[in-house]
Amino acid sequence: MATLFSPEFADVLTPIFVFIFVFALLYALLAKTKFFGDKSGFNLVIAFATSMLILIIPESQVVISVFTPWMGLLVVLMIFIFMFFIFLGVKSETMAEFTKSSGFAFWVVLIIVILFLVALTKAFGPFLMTNQNPGFWNAVKRVVFHPKTLGALLVLAIAAYAIRYIGSNE
Numbered sequence: 001m002a003t004l005f006s007p008e009f010a011d012v013l014t015p016i017f018v019f020i021f022v023f024a025l026l027y028a029l030l031a032k033t034k035f036f037g038d039k040s041g042f043n044l045v046i047a048f049a050t051s052m053l054i055l056i057i058p059e060s061q062v063v064i065s066v067f068t069p070w071m072g073l074l075v076v077l078m079i080f081i082f083m084f085f086i087f088l089g090v091k092s093e094t095m096a097e098f099t100k101s102s103g104f105a106f107w108v109v110l111i112i113v114i115l116f117l118v119a120l121t122k123a124f125g126p127f128l129m130t131n132q133n134p135g136f137w138n139a140v141k142r143v144v145f146h147p148k149t150l151g152a153l154l155v156l157a158i159a160a161y162a163i164r165y166i167g168s169n170e
Contacts, residue, residue: 018061021068023051062123063116070115078108103161 027047036042054060082095098104121127131138143149 014065015055015061018064019051019055021064022054023047026050059123063119066122067116067119070119071112074111074115 027043030036030043030046031040036046054064085095086092129141132142
């Protein structure tokens, strides 16, 4: 028996969901920021045209359809973590203050960028994978994604946070 969630309908429903998601998100963003003014009709046209352009490019549909569920999972996971800490007795004011800190924002943005790169890899193939072929981009990837470089960046990040923490407590 065929249901709406069966794989046969995925090819039909994915573009519809992507269109609605991009249209609603972009229209809400334009209406909230008033980037193009207060004209809601103009914002509707921009959101509609952008949503249609997203539908034309199949790779963008793949990026959005891979990235969106992971973002939803990230939001639900963060809500559960905050609820866990509030259940343990941490005051909600402390949690609100924590979410406004730059460290929290850094980690959230880092996770979002990693999820976006994973979605891009799903759509365009392993473009971040290193190889021994000659060329500037391949050399940059070999240097940036080398384990020693990534390890040095991790040690520098830990040292920066440690220095900032030690310096703020004096």
